Amino acid sequence: MSSIITVGGITKTYGETIAVNDLSFSVEEGEIFGMVGPNGAGKTTTIECIEGLRQADRGEIQVMGLDPIRQERQLRPLLGIQLQQAHLPDNIKVWEALDMYASFYDNTLDWEDLLEELGLMDKRGTTFRKLSGGQKQHLFIALALLNDPRLVFLDELTTGLDPHARHNIWDLVQEVRQRGKTVFLTTHYMEEAENLCDRVAILDQGKIVALDTPANLIRDLKISERISFQVKGEWKSGALEDLPGVKNVQRQGDKVVVLGPANGAQVSASIVTGVVNALAEAGTQFSDLRTEYPDLEDVFLTLTGHQMRPERSE
Numbered sequence: 209m210s211s212i213i214t215v216g217g218i219t220k221t222y223g224e225t226i227a228v229n230d231l232s233f234s235v236e237e238g239e240i241f242g243m244v245g246p247n248g249a250g251k252t253t254t255i256e257c258i259e260g261l262r263q264a265d266r267g268e269i270q271v272m273g274l275d276p277i278r279q280e281r282q283l284r285p286l287l288g289i290q291l292q293q294a295h296l297p298d299n300i301k302v303w304e305a306l307d308m309y310a311s312f313y314d315n316t317l318d319w320e321d322l323l324e325e326l327g328l329m330d331k332r333g334t335t336f337r338k339l340s341g342g343q344k345q346h347l348f349i350a351l352a353l354l355n356d357p358r359l360v361f362l363d364e365l366t367t368g369l370d371p372h373a374r375h376n377i378w379d380l381v382q383e384v385r386q387r388g389k390t391v392f393l394t395t396h397y398m399e400e401a402e403n404l405c406d407r408v409a410i411l412d413q414g415k416i417v418a419l420d421t422p423a424n425l426i427r428d429l430k431i432s433e434r435i436s437f438q439v440k441g442e443w444k445s446g447a448l449e450d451l452p453g454v455k456n457v458q459r460q461g462d463k464v465v466v467l468g469p470a471n472g473a474q475v476s477a478s479i480v481t482g483v484v485n486a487l488a489e490a491g492t493q494f495s496d497l498r499t500e501y502p503d504l505e506d507v508f509l510t511l512t513g514h515q516m517r518p519e520r521s522e
């Protein structure tokens with residue numbers, strides 16, 4: 209495999225804010241590469257620097273061996289770009305949007321085929337305003353694919369969509385990759401990164417805190433269990449942190465998440481018994497206790513000390 213994108217030490221500041229802080233990484237041809245992190249982590253700034261839409265203060269970027277700003281004209285036909293803040297006029301019809309975008313390029317795919325593949329054929333005469341959130345995003349994907357690009361950028365494509373619409377988009381992104389394209393996407397959904405991406409860079413406060421396949425990131429946690437429960441009534445910690453094998457205890461409102469045991473630690477196979485006993489002894493009432501395997505969200509939590517989202521809602 210060869211790198212289709214290489215980023216070397218880019219930094220971008222806005223006044224006092226360091227949006228992106230000395231980032232280096234590369235993206236391989238044919239992969240779905242994800243950049244995941246909370247709001248404000250620097251995802252959009254990074255993707256827009258790579259797209260040539262913003263200029264980094266420092267550092268080097270090469271996309272297919274070209275400089276995204278100085279060689280923008282050579283690069284543009286090879287890139288498919290969907291912007292986080294994409295807008296179309298309310299009254300533009302789906303086919304008109306495709307027709308307009310097609311006029312920007314010398315060579316385009318047949319947009320009728322594209323509509324068919326993206327399940328939008330019956331919406332071709334519908335105005336943008338009347339599309340659902342998911343349909344709008346399908347249209348933005350269609351627009352990003354119109355010039356048959358080699359590399360597709362998708363910035364927080366599924367933010368705000370319901371889980372069903374989000375899963376449809378995941379299928380679509382997989383199909384885009386199956387057509388041989390490289391996908392660079394950003395998301396603030398850890399679950400999305402875990403399910404969709406071959407490799408994930410976890411971004412926090414403008415820095416990459418980890419970069420690997422989701423499976424490796426989770427394995428490197430060296431934690432085998434996540435226990436979560438709801439506290440009912442008064443919370444008495446029961447010194448969960450001090451139990452053998454417990455690596456991390458996080459409380460958000462009534463929800464508590466306990467991570468452990470460290471793989472290979474000299475503790476019994478599960479920390480559930482210890483946790484339940486400690487809660488009972490402390491007199492803490494709880495419900496909805498469950499044990500699960502750790503996921504990318506736990507990787508983020510362990511590496512940064514804070515949670516991605518206040519609630520693990522989906």
Ligand SMILES: Nc1ncnc2c1ncn2[C@@H]1O[C@H](COP(=O)(O)OP(=O)(O)O)[C@@H](O)[C@H]1O
Pocket residue numbers: 222225226227245246247248249250251252253254
């Ligand atoms: N045009 C801008 N002017 C000033 N600050 C900005 C601008 N764009 C982004 N920022 C700031 O830079 C940081 C990173 O933003 P952004 O790259 O949009 O993060 P993300 O996409 O991960 O939410 C945030 O603190 C944000 O407020």
Ligand SMILES: [Mg+2]
Pocket residue numbers: 251252253292364
């Ligand atoms: Mg963003």
